[in-house]
Amino acid sequence: MVYLTRKAEFSASHFYHNPEFTPEENQRVFGKCNNPNGHGHNYTLEVTVKGAVDPKSGFVVDLKQLKDVVSREVLDALDHRFLNKEVPEFLTAVPAMIPTTENLAIVIWQRLAPKLKAAQLHRVRVYETPDLFVDFYGEA
C-alpha cells in the first residue's frame, strides 16, 4: 500500500451563523466569524489516496486524473466563491451546514470519494491558515 498526496489551493469567503441560535448566541459561539458580510481565507487542500502500485505504470493513481477530479469536483465549486451563498451543501442543507473547516473537509470528502476509481481516498486535509487544519478520514 502506498499513499499519495496531491495539494491544491482555493480562496473563498464564508461566515458562521446558525439560524436556530439567537443573535446573541451566534455572536457568543462564533465571535467575529459571525460577521454577516463574511470574510475570506486562502485554503490549502491536501488529498491523500492509497492503493497498490500498478506494476505496468508504477502509479498508485494517474496524477493527471486525480488533478482533474479535484479541479472539477472541488475547485470549480469552491474557488473564489462565497461558501454560504454559492455552494449547495452550505446553502440548502437542512439543518443548515455551517461552512467551518471541519464541514469543508467532510464536503470535499463526499465530493471526491465516489469519483475516485483507481485509488481509495484516505484523508482530506484542509488548511484554513498555516496554523489551523482539519483532517477527515471518512469516519462516521
Place this chain on the structure above:
Amino acid sequence: MKAHLTRRYMISASHRLHSDQMSEEENRATYGKCNNPYGHGHNYMVEVTVSGPVAAQTGMVCNLVDLDNFVHSHILERYDHRNLNLLPEFAKLVPTTENLCIAIYEIVKRGFRKAHLEKVRIEETMMNSFEYSGKRENL
C-alpha cells in the same frame, strides 16, 4: 462525523540537556553542544490535535476559542520565554523535546475537556520533530 482538528502554537524557550545520572564526560558524549553549561534556545512549534464528532449546531469539533484559551493559559504561559530546566517537571527529567512533548500532552489530556486529545507534535527546529499520543507502554 468524526474529524481531527490541529492547531499550531509557538513557544520560545531555553534548555540544557544534562543528566545527573551521567558523569560530565558521559553528558558531553551524549548531548554534545546541547550540554553547554549555559544552555541555548529554540522556537518550538507545538501542534495540538484533537478529535471528535462535528457538532451539527456549530460545525465544529470544539470551539477554537476554548482550545486557544486553554493552550495559552496552561501551555504558553508555562513554557514561553522560560528556561525549561528551572521548571518543576524538569527538576529530575532532562528537558529534551521528547519529554517536553509528553509534559504538554499530559497537561492538555488532564485539563482540556472539550474534545479528545489525539496527539501533541513539536518541531524543535525545521529539521526535527517529535510526537506523542499517550501510548505509555513505549516509554
